[in-house]
Amino acid sequence: xxxxxxxxxxxxxxxxxxxxxxxxxxxxxxxxxxxxxxxxxxxxxxxxxxxxxxxxxxxxxxxxxxxxxxxxxxxxxxxxxxxxxxxxxxxxxxxxxxxxxxxxxxxxxxxxxxxxxxxxxxxxxxxxxxxxxxxxxxxxxxxxxxxxxxxxxxxxxxxxxxxxxxxxxxxxxxxxxxxxxxxxxxxxxxxxxxxxxxxxxxxxxxxxxxxxxxxxxxxxxxxxxxxxxxxxxxxxxxxxxxxxxxxxxxxxxxxxxxxxxxxxxxxxxxxxxxxxxxxxxxxxxxxxxxxxx
Numbered sequence: 221x222x223x224x225x226x227x228x229x230x231x232x233x234x235x236x237x238x239x240x241x242x243x244x245x246x247x248x249x250x251x252x253x254x255x256x257x258x259x260x261x262x263x264x265x266x267x268x269x270x271x272x273x274x275x276x277x278x279x280x281x282x283x284x285x286x287x288x289x290x291x292x293x294x295x296x297x298x299x300x301x302x303x304x305x306x307x308x309x310x311x312x313x314x315x316x317x318x319x320x321x322x323x324x325x326x327x328x329x330x331x332x333x334x335x336x337x338x339x340x341x342x343x344x345x346x347x348x349x350x351x352x353x354x355x356x357x358x359x360x361x362x363x364x365x366x367x368x369x370x371x372x373x374x375x376x377x378x379x380x381x382x383x384x385x386x387x388x389x390x391x392x393x394x395x396x397x398x399x400x401x402x403x404x405x406x407x408x409x410x411x412x413x414x415x416x417x418x419x420x421x422x423x424x425x426x427x428x429x430x431x432x433x434x435x436x437x438x439x440x441x442x443x444x445x446x447x448x449x450x451x452x453x454x455x456x457x458x459x460x461x462x463x464x465x466x467x468x469x470x471x472x473x474x475x476x477x478x479x480x481x482x483x484x485x486x487x488x489x490x491x492x493x494x495x496x497x498x499x500x501x502x503x504x505x506x507x508x509x510x511x512x513x
Contacts, residue, residue: 224301228308235294236301243296275344283348287355290314299325315353319346357435363413364434365406367420368392369427372402378419379404383412407437 221240225233260267268274289295295304299321307317322345329338367375372389379387387406394401408416413431420427 221297221301223305224295224297228301228304229293232293232295232304235292236297239289239294240297271340275340275347279344279348279351283351284355286318286348286352287359290352290356291359313353314356315349315351317349318352319349322348360435360437361410362434362437363408363410364432365404365408365413365416366430367404367406367427368401368429369404369425370401371425371427372404374423374425375404375416375420375427378416379406379408382419383408383415385412407434 221237224236266274302321303317306320307314326341326345379385387404390403392403
């Protein structure tokens, strides 16, 4: 987490620390709701009855979660931090970075685990990287829209003032008609594209439209959108963050109080910190109660 803070950025480090703190309590909460013993045979070692099926299900859930966290510039710690470091300084795709970090750790397991299990782990790590890239591209996909219309001013006004997006205008000449016209190009999210098409349909704007998917965007594309959002409600984000952090910490303390620290054996750093903080509080309360007695 310290490496994440200094090598990747303060935002990533802070979000990772918060995610690591609440990860343990949330995992234990789900273990209470749905114990894994109910999902597998008493003498079995596989939840689905087959290691390969287990691997596929695990990789799909893990990859989707990693892609979501990476998209908001966060992680839950561990290998994800190493993957982000590789991604930032060696400029690999995030999926490739996840694979590299996983392979390095998996190879060390040859000394303590059966050969077959390690090979399954290596294959899972490779698939994990591929699926992370797939989900990342899907989450980052945008629409590149090209619109040619005599009513281009109305379309431009809607994009800038209603969708809060920028656009570019080009003068084009029709190859068949030889008429000059204006072409508008804009990069939009899927929801914004739907709203734009709805507006064009409702206003009966006569236009020639083409659209294609773009998976990678760099630079200042989102700056204007962020600036307008921050002007509208800067305090709401701070309040939401404070509430989320408080709820995560309270959840950890409640679980520790109820289960008397039996789940600290999970060896999660954030959970252990929460557990010891709660334990100190409990011991202090018991001491005060004993003194009063």
